[in-house]
Amino acid sequence: MSNNTVVIEKSQNETMTAARASRRPLDYQQIALYKDVNPLDWEDWRWQLKNRISAKEELSQIIKLTKEEEEGIKKASGRLSMAITPYWASLIDPEDANCPLRRQAVPVISESVVSPHEMTDPCAEDRDSPAPHLVHRYPDRVLLLATEHCAMYCRHCTRRRLVGDHRESNSPAKFDAAVEYIKSDRKIRDVLISGGDPFILEDEEIENLIKKIRAISHVEFLRIGTRLPVTLPQRITENLANMLKKYSPIWVSIHFNHPKEITKHCKIACEMLADAGVPLGSQTVLLKGINDRPYIMKKLMQELLQVRVRPYYIYQCDPVRGTQHFRTPVAAGINIMEKLRGHTSGYAVPTYVIDGPGGGGKIPVGPNYILSQAKGKYVLRNYKGKIYTYLE
Numbered sequence: 001m002s003n004n005t006v007v008i009e010k011s012q013n014e015t016m017t018a019a020r021a022s023r024r025p026l027d028y029q030q031i032a033l034y035k036d037v038n039p040l041d042w043e044d045w046r047w048q049l050k051n052r053i054s055a056k057e058e059l060s061q062i063i064k065l066t067k068e069e070e071e072g073i074k075k076a077s078g079r080l081s082m083a084i085t086p087y088w089a090s091l092i093d094p095e096d097a098n099c100p101l102r103r104q105a106v107p108v109i110s111e112s113v114v115s116p117h118e119m120t121d122p123c124a125e126d127r128d129s130p131a132p133h134l135v136h137r138y139p140d141r142v143l144l145l146a147t148e149h150c151a152m153y154c155r156h157c158t159r160r161r162l163v164g165d166h167r168e169s170n171s172p173a174k175f176d177a178a179v180e181y182i183k184s185d186r187k188i189r190d191v192l193i194s195g196g197d198p199f200i201l202e203d204e205e206i207e208n209l210i211k212k213i214r215a216i217s218h219v220e221f222l223r224i225g226t227r228l229p230v231t232l233p234q235r236i237t238e239n240l241a242n243m244l245k246k247y248s249p250i251w252v253s254i255h256f257n258h259p260k261e262i263t264k265h266c267k268i269a270c271e272m273l274a275d276a277g278v279p280l281g282s283q284t285v286l287l288k289g290i291n292d293r294p295y296i297m298k299k300l301m302q303e304l305l306q307v308r309v310r311p312y313y314i315y316q317c318d319p320v321r322g323t324q325h326f327r328t329p330v331a332a333g334i335n336i337m338e339k340l341r342g343h344t345s346g347y348a349v350p351t352y353v354i355d356g357p358g359g360g361g362k363i364p365v366g367p368n369y370i371l372s373q374a375k376g377k378y379v380l381r382n383y384k385g386k387i388y389t390y391l392e
Contacts, residue, residue: 028090033061042086045235049151049200053084054165063094063102072107079164082107083153085232091260100258100290104154110325111155117357120161122318124359134178137361140189144178146209147196151232154255156285156326158318158355163196172208179212186218192253194225199235203243210247222247225283227255229269236269241276253281254309258291259299267307274308281312284350286336288317288328294339301340301348311350316365318355330354330365338367342383 028034028042041047053059056073059082065073076082084105092106093099121127125135125143135143148162157163182188191213198206213219224244228235244250252273256262274280282304284291291297301311314336317327333352340349353362371379376392 028086031062031090033058034086034090037086043234045232045237048085048087048232048234051086052152053086053089054082059084059089059106062089063092063106065106066097066108068108068110069097069106071109072111075109075112076107079162079166080153080155080157080160081164083150083165085151087234087265088152088231091263098289101260103290104156104257104287105152107155108325111322113324114321115319115324118319118321118324119357120321122320122357123158123355125159128359131177131181133175134181136181136185136188137359140187142182142188142191144175144191144193144209144213145195146175146193146198146206147201149200150195150197151200151228151235154227156287156317156320156323158320159196160320160322170205175209175212179216182213182219183216189218190221190223191219192223192225197226197228198224199226199228199240200232203240206240207243207247210244210250214247221251222249223251223253225253225255229254229266229273230256230261233263233265233269236272238272241272241278244273244278245276248277249279251279251281253283253312255284256282256300256304256309257284257287259296259303262300262303262307270307270309280309282309282350283313283315284311285315285317285326286328286333286352287326288332290326292328292332292336294336297336298340298344298348301350302344305345305348311348313362314350314352316352316354319357334365334367338383341367 028037034042053062056065056070059065059073073082082105088101088105092102096102128135128137130136133145135145137143145162148164148166148168150163153164182191193209193213198209210222213222254270270280284297284300286292291300297314304311314333316330316333317323319327337349337352352365354365355361356363369380369382371381371387373379378390378392380388380390382388
């Protein structure tokens with residue numbers, strides 16, 4: 001090894017240490033695997049998808065893998081195999097196995113442990129599917145699963161039975177039965193397009209699907225669920241934003257889990273959507289060791305407001321197979337809500353819900369502020385614990 005190589009390695013190590021200390025991610029060109037990547041390629045979402053990390057050999061050039069991660073990567077095959085965008089990989093702490101971004105993306109051996117109460121389809125979506133790619137649970141709402149692919153495969157994924165890198169039909173007719181079902185039921189006024197991640201599709205594919213739904217007269221409310229502004233913000237382009245604007249109003253729900261996800265790139269993506277008149281909301285999964293501390297969740301919710309995203313839901317992590325290591329006690333979620341309500345802006349307080357296992361739908365859970373009630377009289381406590389009586 002030459003003296004120059006030693007100096008370069010020492011310099012890179014010092015840079016990584018400084019980056020960890022400042023809590024700022026490294027510039028991607030300071031990572032050996034990406035040092036020769038053209039900046040124009042880095043900002044190209046298709047390049048990011050093409051160069052996703054799916055092998056241990058690639059990932060080991062970016063982070064120092066633990067034994068648990070190495071074993072987890074070996075076993076993470078099939079539908080929910082490992083796939084990490086270079087952008088997300090550049091944000092991961094290379095030394096800290098507890099890095100919140102790392103834990104969401106890198107498989108660990110704990111995923112192969114299945115607890116007695118875990119299920120393949122905890123929300124019973126397959127049972128409530130009257131047509132391919134469609135879930136109809138609530139009276140006036142349906143869920144349309146536009147794709148089974150994502151930019152990155154989160155290790156806590158509820159739809160791990162469906163989602164992953166594999167072949168799926170790209171035929172324009174694949175949603176015809178779902179669209180016909182929506183047309184046939186005039187009670188349906190709200191359609192949520194999710195997946196996978198709909199924004200991983202090309203603009204034309206997204207627009208074709210939106211057109212079909214917008215052509216149904218009784219559909220009033222159209223939503224898209226995505227994580228790409230977080231895992232692949234380069235995908236949010238002016239063309240995409242302008243296309244969505246044509247079909248306004250379209251609401252977009254973005255999956256955020258930790259303040260470190262709100263980077264400069266993410267902020268630009270959210271601003272582009274908001275500037276196009278797209279209302280933004282957040283959905284967050286409560287994850288053990290990642291965001292289960294009240295101060296972390298409070299920081300996330302407050303920073304979301306700064307990028308014009310309204311906190312909407314905190315989900316108790318569903319009992320899907322292989323996710324026991326992510327789930328917290330319900331009491332942890334209630335404690336977080338206790339520390340939000342009254343302690344920050346009301347706009348920064350989402351609803352904490354449990355998706356009733358077996359298809360019960362979203363059930364709100366929170367602190368109890370009604371201490372007692374009698375005819376015409378309610379005894380209440382406020383966020384400080386002070387007692388008040390309300391007389392009807």
